[in-house]
Amino acid sequence: MAHLEIRNLTKHFGAFVALDKVDLAVARGEFLVLLGPSGCGKTTLLRAIAGLERQDAGEIFHGGEEISKRSPALRDYGIVFQSYALFPNLTVAENVAYGLKSRKADRGAGREGVRRRVAEMLDLVGLPGIEHKYPTQLSGGQQQRVALARALATAPDLLLLDEPLSALDAIERVRLRSEIRHLQTQLGVTTIMVTHDQEEALAMADRIVVMKSGCIQQVGGPQDIYRAPANDFVADFIGRGNLIEGPAVGERHVRMRNLTLRCAEPLSPGRSHRFYVRPEDVCLYDTLDQCENSFYAYVQKHEFLGAYSLVTLRAHDLAEQPLVAQFSSNYLAGRSIAAGATLRVGIPPEHLRPMPEPA
Amino acid sequence: MTRRTLSLPWLGEGQTTSERLSTGLLIGAALLLCVFLILPLGVLLMGSLFDDAGEFSLVRFVEFASTPGMGRAVWNTIWVALVVTVITVPLAFLYAYAIQRACLPLRGVWRIVGLSALLGPSLVGAISFIQWFGTQGVLKSWLGDNSVYGPIGIIISTVYASFPHALMILVVALATADARLFEAAEALSASRWRKFVTVTLPSARYGLISAALVVFSYSVSEFGIPKVIGGNFPVLAVEVYVQVVGMHNFGRGAVVALLLLLPVLVAFVVDWRIQRKQQASLTARAVPYVPRPDWRRDVPLLAYCVLVSVAMLGVLGMAAYTSLVKFWPYNLELSLTHYRYGLAEAGVLDAYLNSLKIAGLTTLVGTPFIFLVAYLLEKNRSGPAWLRPLVQGAAALPMGVPGLVLGIGYILFFNHPANPLNGLYHTLAIMVIANVVHYYTSCHLTALTALKSIDREFEAVSASLKVSQFVTLWRVTLPVCLPAVLEIARYLFINAMTTVSALVFLYSPNTLPASVSILNLDEAGELGPAAAMATLIVITCAVVSLAYSLLTHFLFRRQQAWRSPSR
Numbered sequence: 001m002a003h004l005e006i007r008n009l010t011k012h013f014g015a016f017v018a019l020d021k022v023d024l025a026v027a028r029g030e031f032l033v034l035l036g037p038s039g040c041g042k043t044t045l046l047r048a049i050a051g052l053e054r055q056d057a058g059e060i061f062h063g064g065e066e067i068s069k070r071s072p073a074l075r076d077y078g079i080v081f082q083s084y085a086l087f088p089n090l091t092v093a094e095n096v097a098y099g100l101k102s103r104k105a106d107r108g109a110g111r112e113g114v115r116r117r118v119a120e121m122l123d124l125v126g127l128p129g130i131e132h133k134y135p136t137q138l139s140g141g142q143q144q145r146v147a148l149a150r151a152l153a154t155a156p157d158l159l160l161l162d163e164p165l166s167a168l169d170a171i172e173r174v175r176l177r178s179e180i181r182h183l184q185t186q187l188g189v190t191t192i193m194v195t196h197d198q199e200e201a202l203a204m205a206d207r208i209v210v211m212k213s214g215c216i217q218q219v220g221g222p223q224d225i226y227r228a229p230a231n232d233f234v235a236d237f238i239g240r241g242n243l244i245e246g247p248a249v250g251e252r253h254v255r256m257r258n259l260t261l262r263c264a265e266p267l268s269p270g271r272s273h274r275f276y277v278r279p280e281d282v283c284l285y286d287t288l289d290q291c292e293n294s295f296y297a298y299v300q301k302h303e304f305l306g307a308y309s310l311v312t313l314r315a316h317d318l319a320e321q322p323l324v325a326q327f328s329s330n331y332l333a334g335r336s337i338a339a340g341a342t343l344r345v346g347i348p349p350e351h352l353r354p355m356p357e358p359a
Numbered sequence: 360m361t362r363r364t365l366s367l368p369w370l371g372e373g374q375t376t377s378e379r380l381s382t383g384l385l386i387g388a389a390l391l392l393c394v395f396l397i398l399p400l401g402v403l404l405m406g407s408l409f410d411d412a413g414e415f416s417l418v419r420f421v422e423f424a425s426t427p428g429m430g431r432a433v434w435n436t437i438w439v440a441l442v443v444t445v446i447t448v449p450l451a452f453l454y455a456y457a458i459q460r461a462c463l464p465l466r467g468v469w470r471i472v473g474l475s476a477l478l479g480p481s482l483v484g485a486i487s488f489i490q491w492f493g494t495q496g497v498l499k500s501w502l503g504d505n506s507v508y509g510p511i512g513i514i515i516s517t518v519y520a521s522f523p524h525a526l527m528i529l530v531v532a533l534a535t536a537d538a539r540l541f542e543a544a545e546a547l548s549a550s551r552w553r554k555f556v557t558v559t560l561p562s563a564r565y566g567l568i569s570a571a572l573v574v575f576s577y578s579v580s581e582f583g584i585p586k587v588i589g590g591n592f593p594v595l596a597v598e599v600y601v602q603v604v605g606m607h608n609f610g611r612g613a614v615v616a617l618l619l620l621l622p623v624l625v626a627f628v629v630d631w632r633i634q635r636k637q638q639a640s641l642t643a644r645a646v647p648y649v650p651r652p653d654w655r656r657d658v659p660l661l662a663y664c665v666l667v668s669v670a671m672l673g674v675l676g677m678a679a680y681t682s683l684v685k686f687w688p689y690n691l692e693l694s695l696t697h698y699r700y701g702l703a704e705a706g707v708l709d710a711y712l713n714s715l716k717i718a719g720l721t722t723l724v725g726t727p728f729i730f731l732v733a734y735l736l737e738k739n740r741s742g743p744a745w746l747r748p749l750v751q752g753a754a755a756l757p758m759g760v761p762g763l764v765l766g767i768g769y770i771l772f773f774n775h776p777a778n779p780l781n782g783l784y785h786t787l788a789i790m791v792i793a794n795v796v797h798y799y800t801s802c803h804l805t806a807l808t809a810l811k812s813i814d815r816e817f818e819a820v821s822a823s824l825k826v827s828q829f830v831t832l833w834r835v836t837l838p839v840c841l842p843a844v845l846e847i848a849r850y851l852f853i854n855a856m857t858t859v860s861a862l863v864f865l866y867s868p869n870t871l872p873a874s875v876s877i878l879n880l881d882e883a884g885e886l887g888p889a890a891a892m893a894t895l896i897v898i899t900c901a902v903v904s905l906a907y908s909l910l911t912h913f914l915f916r917r918q919q920a921w922r923s924p925s926r
Binding site for chain 2: 050051052069070071072073074075077078079081083084085087088089090098099134135136137150151154156160
């Protein structure tokens, strides 16, 4: 049995289905991210694991023991919320020591033990020496680090993170996310994080669980989820993408309006297939280049975004709807793209990914 | 983990001791609210719907309708309440507008003076207006040939007494203005009047409706004022008193009380729904509006504030003056005779001490009980499904129940020989309980607002850290909510000190409270000692309010480190 196992978990709020027969297994030491748009059930799933929300049906096992019906205080986890939930009237040290004082073993260790543990935790989150400050005197990022120290101080077997970075500004968010990941690897604590930010999920997770309307859409590593989305929703939700469609004309070829493209994966001839093309997989060629899967397109719109450019292309030989391409600035190497220009672009066969048919 | 199998599923396995305890406490609170609120009101309802033989009948209503003069009492009650509402709400709105939306010097002073009527029993106004406009009044000529004893006296006294209630609501309603709307109006070069009509009034409309309903209910259920200054002008509230205390006709008293309950309950339900709408109309993005000085607006409003304040202080001042004058209006020499006579010889010192005891106990019992119940409702999820709606409903109900009605319900319920709690009747305890129940809703809402404003995950965090929720209540929730707790304590103390309505049915000669003794002294024609007692109550309440202000000020200073504005 996996370290944390969820079976058939179901939860309704009135007529709204928050969780619909969710099954999930989490390995020991894993960093799992629950990803999805708001209302997809990811927070409900986390709160059910924490015991803060009681499921209507289904079981949760933690370390081989069933914990489905236990109250939060009888489960073994630390939790960090988006709002930090630091006790405002207690100092940082008192906050971090909050869970230490109640444990008999810790009480045996005495004041000195508690003090040392607090210092150790603050060291761990990179905030030594702020014991006597109050939460309101700290920045958002510092407060969230203290909340993390408090959650980890009791050495819980499971760490639950509920959108821990959403309240922070962009720079702090990026900094703290690598710190959290580093800390998690260092301590080896099994961690489940909820987020709606796909970039955050890709950057931090060992495995990502994509959810929608209370159902799990896909479970996999960041690469798998990004490269091989299991369905339209996942493809759409993770990163940008183009969907093109056409009938297969042979084992490896597909007909797109006035164009025949080769696909690296086998197709069933005669049937219509849908393909998924990431914007960054569109290649830019010299105007007279005749290489495989290349075609002419004219530039409808060009957005310069610093590190890369987003280009909306019209390729009438390929499809009716526009094709979005993303060219990184060093790939363009100073070459300028202007609206109205005609370019030679292409989709390499290995990046023409057939999509599973919608169920 | 200890595994105990209980037959009650919501107290079952997988719960900690403190979770079981909190469910148990909430059930206990529900029981108490049933016994001391719902059952007495139920008995009142039954009392009016059943005849002497215990059969269901409307005979008491028929009897009531055919009693001569009752129709007039109903009509009088309603039109007086309407007139009071029409006068009080605009007066209070303008005053609140001056405080919140103009740049006046001494804003705090105007505010305190505007609320000063809360410090005394409602009777203070009535006594003072008798001295100003009565048969031997200083300003009798202002009324021409009209007598102050009757509708005029009732109306001005009730306007005075209900003014602060409307003011509190409107000050809050006008406090939350969105500056962006004013800027938009200004950018569109809207005139001053257009801005007032299109921005100010709509944003305060819920407050205005709420204030109107509160003033109307106040006037309908007010009993002391018409008793003292009403002369022979019949109104329902006095009718209840006459039926129950004068004629011992509990059945008819119940019918009249039910009639009183009806308009107040309707007003309360309407207000409740409006309040819920209002919360949604305020967005988190609103930018607070800060008025800029503008003498064309500020000078007239300042003059208005001064005028109202002089009038308010004139009322309190006259009561104090009356208490010091030897023999109105013939010997205006100042002395403490009335205090001496009133307190020592008429045995009213005991009444004052009783009131202090009642108010103190109401505060000490009510504050922790109300806060704990609000806490359990807000922060606890366990327990059977019917429990929370029941307690929530019971906590909201007292706002819609006039004290007079509650008092009669208590008589009917606790004075019943078959009631095991019969022993409570006529004790200090029942008066304390009546006060807590009577003023429950406001305090409950104060506690709830404070509890809702703190992070809702504190309990989840402490559970994950294996700390009992009651430890967190003591170490975190209570300290953070301390200002609200002090506010509840002050509110309970002052109201317990000044209330007449419920207690007038519940006291015994040994437990006579000061506010009721004013009524009795007035009835005996002892206006001087009555004024002395009223002044004593006002001073007590003022001292308590001052202590409260100092305490909160000191508290904020000491806790500035963590209370300072964040984010």
